Amino acid sequence: IEQDDSVRVQAILEELHFADIAEIIDDLNLDQAIFIIKLLDSVRTSEALMELDEDQRDRILSALSPQEIADELEEMDTDDAADILNELPENVAQEVISAMMDEEHVENIVDLLRYEENSAGGLMAKELVKVNENWTVTGCVSEMRAQAENVTRVHSIYVVDNNQKLKGRLSLKDLLTSAESTPIKDVYIPKVDYVTVNTSGEEVARIMRKYDLEAIPVVDELDRLVGRVTIDDIVDFITEEAEKDYQLASGISQDVEANDSIWELTRARFPWLVLGLFGGIGAAAIMGLFEPLMSQHAILFLFTPLIAAMAGNVGVQSSAIIVQGIANDDLKGSIGNRLIKEVLLAMLNGLMLGILLFAYTYFSKGDVMVSLAISTALFTVIIAAGLIGTSVPIILHKRGIDPALATGPFITTSNDICGILIYFMLAKAIIGI
Amino acid sequence: IEQDDSVRVQAILEELHFADIAEIIDDLNLDQAIFIIKLLDSVRTSEALMELDEDQRDRILSALSPQEIADELEEMDTDDAADILNELPENVAQEVISAMMDEEHVENIVDLLRYEENSAGGLMAKELVKVNENWTVTGCVSEMRAQAENVTRVHSIYVVDNNQKLKGRLSLKDLLTSAESTPIKDVYIPKVDYVTVNTSGEEVARIMRKYDLEAIPVVDELDRLVGRVTIDDIVDFITEEAEKDYQLASGISQDVEANDSIWELTRARFPWLVLGLFGGIGAAAIMGLFEPLMSQHAILFLFTPLIAAMAGNVGVQSSAIIVQGIANDDLKGSIGNRLIKEVLLAMLNGLMLGILLFAYTYFSKGDVMVSLAISTALFTVIIAAGLIGTSVPIILHKRGIDPALATGPFITTSNDICGILIYFMLAKAIIGI
Numbered sequence: 001i002e003q004d005d006s007v008r009v010q011a012i013l014e015e016l017h018f019a020d021i022a023e024i025i026d027d028l029n030l031d032q033a034i035f036i037i038k039l040l041d042s043v044r045t046s047e048a049l050m051e052l053d054e055d056q057r058d059r060i061l062s063a064l065s066p067q068e069i070a071d072e073l074e075e076m077d078t079d080d081a082a083d084i085l086n087e088l089p090e091n092v093a094q095e096v097i098s099a100m101m102d103e104e105h106v107e108n109i110v111d112l113l114r115y116e117e118n119s120a121g122g123l124m125a126k127e128l129v130k131v132n133e134n135w136t137v138t139g140c141v142s143e144m145r146a147q148a149e150n151v152t153r154v155h156s157i158y159v160v161d162n163n164q165k166l167k168g169r170l171s172l173k174d175l176l177t178s179a180e181s182t183p184i185k186d187v188y189i190p191k192v193d194y195v196t197v198n199t200s201g202e203e204v205a206r207i208m209r210k211y212d213l214e215a216i217p218v219v220d221e222l223d224r225l226v227g228r229v230t231i232d233d234i235v236d237f238i239t240e241e242a243e244k245d246y247q248l249a250s251g252i253s254q255d256v257e258a259n260d261s262i263w264e265l266t267r268a269r270f271p272w273l274v275l276g277l278f279g280g281i282g283a284a285a286i287m288g289l290f291e292p293l294m295s296q297h298a299i300l301f302l303f304t305p306l307i308a309a310m311a312g313n314v315g316v317q318s319s320a321i322i323v324q325g326i327a328n329d330d331l332k333g334s335i336g337n338r339l340i341k342e343v344l345l346a347m348l349n350g351l352m353l354g355i356l357l358f359a360y361t362y363f364s365k366g367d368v369m370v371s372l373a374i375s376t377a378l379f380t381v382i383i384a385a386g387l388i389g390t391s392v393p394i395i396l397h398k399r400g401i402d403p404a405l406a407t408g409p410f411i412t413t414s415n416d417i418c419g420i421l422i423y424f425m426l427a428k429a430i431i432g433i
Numbered sequence: 434i435e436q437d438d439s440v441r442v443q444a445i446l447e448e449l450h451f452a453d454i455a456e457i458i459d460d461l462n463l464d465q466a467i468f469i470i471k472l473l474d475s476v477r478t479s480e481a482l483m484e485l486d487e488d489q490r491d492r493i494l495s496a497l498s499p500q501e502i503a504d505e506l507e508e509m510d511t512d513d514a515a516d517i518l519n520e521l522p523e524n525v526a527q528e529v530i531s532a533m534m535d536e537e538h539v540e541n542i543v544d545l546l547r548y549e550e551n552s553a554g555g556l557m558a559k560e561l562v563k564v565n566e567n568w569t570v571t572g573c574v575s576e577m578r579a580q581a582e583n584v585t586r587v588h589s590i591y592v593v594d595n596n597q598k599l600k601g602r603l604s605l606k607d608l609l610t611s612a613e614s615t616p617i618k619d620v621y622i623p624k625v626d627y628v629t630v631n632t633s634g635e636e637v638a639r640i641m642r643k644y645d646l647e648a649i650p651v652v653d654e655l656d657r658l659v660g661r662v663t664i665d666d667i668v669d670f671i672t673e674e675a676e677k678d679y680q681l682a683s684g685i686s687q688d689v690e691a692n693d694s695i696w697e698l699t700r701a702r703f704p705w706l707v708l709g710l711f712g713g714i715g716a717a718a719i720m721g722l723f724e725p726l727m728s729q730h731a732i733l734f735l736f737t738p739l740i741a742a743m744a745g746n747v748g749v750q751s752s753a754i755i756v757q758g759i760a761n762d763d764l765k766g767s768i769g770n771r772l773i774k775e776v777l778l779a780m781l782n783g784l785m786l787g788i789l790l791f792a793y794t795y796f797s798k799g800d801v802m803v804s805l806a807i808s809t810a811l812f813t814v815i816i817a818a819g820l821i822g823t824s825v826p827i828i829l830h831k832r833g834i835d836p837a838l839a840t841g842p843f844i845t846t847s848n849d850i851c852g853i854l855i856y857f858m859l860a861k862a863i864i865g866i
Contacts, residue, residue, distance in 0.1 A: 017644060019643045019644050019645075051643070208668075209665075209668055209669065209672065210452045210484070211450060211452050212452075212665040214647060214664065214665075231647065231664050231665075231668070232642075232645040232647075232664075234668070235641075235642055235664065235667070235668060235671065236642065238668065238671055238672060238675070239642065239671060239675075242671070242672075242675030242678075242679070243757060245675075245679060246675070246678060246679055246682065246753060246756075246757065247753060247757070249679065249682055249683065249753075250682065250749045250750055250752070250753030250840055251746055251749060251750050251753075252750055252753060252754065256754065257754070257757070257758065257761075257763065258754045258755060258757070258758035258763070258764055258771070259758070259763065259764075259765055262774065262777055262778045262781065265754070265778055266778060266781055266782060269747075269750045269778075269782065270782055270785065272746065272750070273743065273746060273747065273750075273782055273786055273815075274786070274789070276739075276742050276743050276746045277739070277743065277786055277789060277790060279739075279742060280736065280738060280739020280740070280742050280743065281739065281790075281793055283735075283738040283739060283742075284735040284736050284738070284739060287734075287735045287738075288735055291731055291735070294727060294731050294734070295728070298724055298727050301720075301727070301734045301737075302716075302717040302720045302721055302724070303713065303717050304734075304737060304738050305713060305716040305717070305720075305737050305738055305741045305849060305853060306709075306710070306712075306713020306714065306716060306717055307713070308738045308741070308742065309709050309712060309713050309716075309741065309745075309845075309846065309849055310706065310709050310710065310713065312742075312745075313684055313705065313706060313709045313842055313845075314702075314706065316683045316684060317683055317684050317685055317702050317705070317706075319683070320679060320680060320682075320683030320684075320685060321685065321689065321690070321691045321698070322691060323679075324676060324679065324680070324690070324691070325690065325691030325692070328690075330690065330691070330692065331691055331692075332692055338691070341695065344695055345695045345698055345699060345702075348695065348699055349699060349702065349703055349706055352703065353706055353707070353710055356707070356710060357710060357714075360714055407683055409746055412742075412746075413742065416738060416742055420738060
């Protein structure tokens with residue numbers, strides 16, 4: 001197909017949805033991709049560009065001139081254009097901005113660059129339909145028609161006052177059934193859900209999910225309407241956040257995919273493995289301190305992997321529940337109460353597991369004191385791991401760090417070491433050596 | 434507030450959005466909740482009911498009579514009503530169905546009950562706006578007006594033929610700008626994305642995300658239009674799936690929340706911990722076989738937690754990447770290629786980590802053979818764990834089991850045991866005892 005047969009390729013591409021074109025481009029090499037990008041008209045290129053895999057997009061963009069990139073951005077929605085500019089090196093972004101022609105569009109895009117990526121400001125687009133409360137129905141309709149041309153999906157009509165403050169929203173039905181000279185003031189609905197530019201992405205997602213919204217207006221610190229977030233951006237946001245949490249919990253530090261190169265995958269995985277290695281060396285060092293015990297009580301050393309694994313499992317379980325509670329914003333009660341609850345829970349689980357382990361060790365080895373030492377240590381380690389697992393995500397969250405980190409290898413490794421330390425100290429005390 | 438002061442409570446509730454009412458009801462005890470439910474008019478109750486926490490909803494429903502439930506369901510969208518019926522015990526559901534009055538509504542709901550919860554059929558609602566391709570523009574507009582009354586958000590107008598087969602969609606703009614006597618046949622857009630009733634929920638979510646759709650029509654095996662899935666249901670679906678995967682990976686077997694009772698939390702967590710306990714006992718038994726080594730080579734036993742932890746970490750990393758690849762449907766190439774890639778990756782990581790560990794053990798203990806044995810074992814265990822971690826989720830997926838299970842404690846525990854077994858066998862061979 002790729003024999004430079006532009007006409008035929010173009011005919012095929014014209015039939016396809018831009019998301020499918022993006023999928024095809026993802027599978028091509030750079031030269032072929034550029035060839036296709038240049039063949040497409042710029043409305044479709046810009047849409048296909050947004051759907052591309054990030055790595056492939058970076059490669060394509062770095063092969064285009066600033067002027068060419070500027071032409072693409074002119075066709076994009078403000079939020080997408082801002083995302084692309086964020087991905088470019090700063091000097092290139094600067095050149096692209098100066099090469100763009102549409103003054104208002106550029107201003108809107110640069111405006112969006114100010115906000116943090118993870119906030120309502122960073123997620124919103126400038127495209128929306130708004131009317132002034134002092135207009136009449138007639139004036140409104142013609143204004144709306146002009147504005148709607150730049151907006152892919154209208155969703156809602158927002159009403160603002162002379163200072164651009166958000167006052168409410170307008171139902172299309174009310175607009176159409178009102179007399180032509182009625183001022184908007186008399187027909188708009190003053191109740192409207194909104195978020196501010198600094199609202200976190202998670203919170204925007206939560207509100208839109210809760211009220212089943214398809215778009216939500218965004219206001220600045222002075223309550224002025226500055227943009228809106230649409231549900232498709234939120235769907236992407238939710239999916240990416242979930243993937244990030246899942247990867248953090250699995251010990252993968254960057255956004256990687258199964259199809260990435262071995263080198264990229266290693267960069268994402270190796271640091272956590274080194275951490276695990278140091279953790280293991282730490283555990284070995286601690287056990288080394290108790291080596292003299294080995295001649296008399298070899299059995300203690302056989303159960304260290306069990307103790308370490310249980311500490312890790314309990315810690316991850318406790319953390320995961322807290323992390324989800326934080327994400328859904330439904331943690332109730334104080335930290336103190338939560339820790340007390342976790343201790344009770346850990347005691348219940350620890351007691352049952354301790355009895356099981358005692359039964360096994362006693363019947364297989366026949367030494368009451370040693371069995372008691374091992375199972376008491378398990379009980380204690382489970383409580384400690386539960387406490388660490390509960391408090392670490394809460395503390396991370398308070399310090400503005402993603403609490404999902406707590407379910408990853410870092411905590412598991414610390415729990416392993418703590419667990420082994422507690423185990424040997426308790427065992428030593430109980431057996432009385 | 435709850436002093437049976439119906440009038441005042443009612444006044445307050447009237448001001449609130451149903452999602453907020455649901456949040457309040459979640460925090461009340463059962464009697465208070467029922468009191469409020471009975472106070473609200475049934476449109477709002479039914480909407481608030483849908484937003485409730487599942488446990489609280491079950492309690493409230495079991496306190497209502499079948500007739501009362503039927504009245505609520507009459508007001509609900511078909512998909513929500515079907516979800517509620519699914520939650521009820523079978524005999525109650527039967528009574529509720531017979532108590533409902535609106536024949537067509539009941540038929541639609543019962544129809545939805547046939548589909549699997551996790552499929553497009555289970556996610557879709559019957560409410561939509563459709564027109565026949567043989568109608569004229571005038572006939573169409575009056576039909577649409579009647580249909581739209583039952584539909585909360587119109588999104589799209591679908592076009593069907595006389596056999597109810599989906600032909601395309603209609604743009605409101607084209608409809609309004611066409612002459613009144615034009616047949617729909619001449620103005621509709623024949624390109625439309627759709628899914629069948631058996632398409633999995635994941636696939637529906639992927640398509641809607643890819644094409645940024647807000648609603649997608651669902652057809653049956655004969656291409657007849659039977660319903661549509663809207664984006665708000667997909668947002669809920671994506672969030673729930675992500676939570677489920679995250680919980681599976683963390684060793685939590687049921688859908689629990691931080692605020693659930695200790696008993697519920699224990700039921701979700703304890704089974705995995707028992708599994709971990711058995712794993713640990715298995716590891717201890719394996720190590721017991723090598724106990725005679727202890728007198729000469731105690732150091733080997735100090736490094737078992739390290740080996741077990743690394744096997745677990747590598748396994749979870751490999752599985753997580755495959756699980757996400759499966760979820761996004763972007764795994765390319767055969768299983769063979771994927772395993773070869775993972776082996777290369779594991780060899781690279783294993784070599785680097787092995788060298789690090791060799792350096793540490795050699796400089797701290799000074800025994801070349803023992804250091805070599807430990808680091809070679811680490812290298813081998815990492816490769817084995819990578820292979821297990823890659824193949825298990827692929828196999829689970831092929832058998833129709835959720836691959837996210839592979840990142841949970843089950844695989845970690847098996848990896849631990851395998852790792853320890855490989856470790857001691859290799860060490861024994863290398864040191865030559």
